[in-house]
Amino acid sequence: MRPIQRTGAALLCLVSAAAFGSGIPAWAASLHGVPAATKRAPVTVTMWYGLGGTLGAEFRALVNTFNRTHPDIHVVVDYEGTYTGGGPLQQKLLAAIEAHSTPDLVQLEVHSMPVFASTGALQPLTAFIRHSSVDKPGNFLYGMLASTTYKGVTYGLPFNRSIPIMFYNKTLFAKAGISAPPTTWAQVAQDAKRLTHGSGKTKIYGFTPVDQWWFWEVYTWESGSHIMNPSLTKCEFATPAAARIFQETINLVRQGDAVVQSGADGWGLTTASFYNGEVAMSEDSSASIGTVRANVGHKFQWGVMMMPEGPAGREVPPGGANIVMMAGLPKATQQAAWTFMQWLTAPSQTMKWSEETGYLPVQKSVVSSPAYRAYLKTNPQMQVVLDEVKYQHAPPQSPHYLGIYGYAQDAMSSMYFNNVPALTALKTAQQEANALLTGS
Amino acid sequence: MAIRLANLADDIHPLEPSLNPRRRLRQAGEWLFLIPGIVTVLAFFIVPAGYVIYISFFQSTIMNPTASFAGVGNYRAILHSAQFGGALVHTLIFAGGVTISVLVLGLLLATLLDQRLRAVSVYRTVIFLPYVFPLVSSGVAFMWLLQPQYGFVDTVLQLLGLPAVNWLGNVHTALLCIIAVTTWEFLGFYTLIFLGGLQNVNVHLKEAAAVDGAGSWTVFRKITVPSITPSIFFAAVFSIIQSFQAFDQIYIMTQGGPAMATQTLTYYIYTQGFQFFNFGQASAASVFMMVLLGLLTGAQFFLAKRWVVTEE
Known part of the structure; x- marks a missing residue:
């Protein structure tokens, strides 16, 4: 304890003792490491x-x-x-x-x-x-x-x-004649096209990705890429394989078969668009199950599916x-x-x-x-969430990880909202993240 | 003459032992009164600013801003950073947008309020009122007004048969919305400055011009505007500095998004320093911003000589 803290603690004890007359209050004892005067405190x-x-x-x-x-x-x-x-x-x-x-x-x-x-x-x-x-x-x-x-x-x-999962609208799936939720990204793209219908205010989109770095981890790992090298000195996530998974999703958005919600509350809007029946499949967190259940009520049948598999299988972050x-x-x-x-x-x-x-x-x-x-x-x-926990993949243990995923977040947003090609956006983010790691 | 020479001697050798003891005591008193100000400026401005310049030359870790010397590495990193470049452009657009808006609208409103209108004090209060609200609460209110699902603005648009716009979630409209909200917040303040200026315009000059046949527009252009150029100059300098410091409304309404469309230099510094815990780069960006603001203000003062009309 530094001298100034020690003095502070002593003063606090004196004042407390004078004020209460029965020894040191427990909170003061706890905060400053002074043993409580009475056993019962x-x-x-x-x-x-x-x-x-x-x-x-x-x-x-x-x-x-x-x-x-x-x-x-x-x-x-x-x-x-x-x-x-x-x-x-x-x-x-x-x-x-x-x-x-x-x-x-x-x-x-x-x-x-x-x-x-x-x-x-x-x-x-x-x-x-x-x-x-x-x-x-x-x-x-x-x-x-x-x-x-x-x-x-x-x-x-x-x-x-929690872990990332996807919600799907069983009622819309049944109407489109799809019997089971997709298990791969390729199937997500196919099903999204079949599920999209209507136009204007009543249009229902097949799929909604979330503009959030958490899903960047999924796409990177499932493409077989690594976020960082094993010694954690360099980022390696800007690969053509990872960009391909992003690009498939972006293509769905451009073709009008998927929609991405934007803004500071983009994720909240995504969850809302699912429980309002405006999309057939949406990326989300298992922690949103309660919200979806409460808001869907009896409007339609819904289910949870595991994150789809990429070329390297299924990998989800904690x-x-x-x-x-x-x-x-x-x-x-x-x-x-x-x-x-x-x-x-x-x-x-x-x-x-x-x-x-x-x-x-x-x-x-x-x-x-x-x-x-x-x-x-x-x-x-x-139950689906419990089945998915075994696919958890630990993120890199870098002390700079907050900055790294911050740049990845910016890359995702640029792809979705600024029409930057996926690989270009990932490369820019990787360059910025590496500058953070090397300090130049 | 003798008195003037003695004063001169005081100025040249203020600490000479031959100095009048009463005078020395007075000088000591002056310094005593200056101490709180000097200490405050040193402790809360000069020393922290100096420390920021110092750590801008280091690569930082979360707990150690000066972990390893990086030379000009942080400066090189920000100058090569697309994010920083974007933040600089957004700051200039934001500062330009807000300054032009508050100058033009402020002058217009001040001119209207300067007329002999009925219930003019009510108008003045209404126009000044937004300035009293904390930016955080204004930001929250506008965020809800502009919310795409339940927001008032989009609800009205839809009632009129127009498509709803995700104002704060659209890369093309988000920065404009922040500029609009900032203008709304500060317009009353600038209107008040212009009103003060307008009320000091020499009435005789205006009357003389009118007698000579000048119309009201000519009087406004040739007499009123030149007379209030000091107020306009103050407002321009102040608004640019205030715009560079803008943070609250961005933090509340967009958090720099979507796709960094509202990320300004201040928000970039916050993100690097307090979200990525990358203090070295945040410090380099702060130093850059300080130099840029210094240059901009210097340029404004330099150019002011050409257009600001002073009493002399």
């Missing part, structure tokens, strides 16, 4: 999270349950803006790390794990996991541990995890976030934080979280439990 654990709206409410309800059932620990959660890579939560976290004033736990987006793990600001969890009966690596669903490690050390536990512990916490806070992490990822909580939000149940035992089997019977779409 609960250990406070602070956590930053980035889920807004109903998801945030569900999360806070879980935390309230924990606090009710664990009188020795008090978890205080703070919403810090969206948890996306490079988003408000991460910007604040960076400032907090610099100021040596971090929360104890953080909800960290999966692709950002190497960015923050490389700083040394995250607590290695390997020792905790070794002694845990709940969070043993073998207990998690296949692929859930993708992006929880950095250089072989575990730094996070999977929490709100999505959502892990929970990480910040380094340098006092022992008592560490133990309390770990207790909360275990509780949150334990089967009963992850099952409840999955059923209520549409995120994946991260534990294997949940999937085989009778309660969850019953849930799957009424929500068969989730």
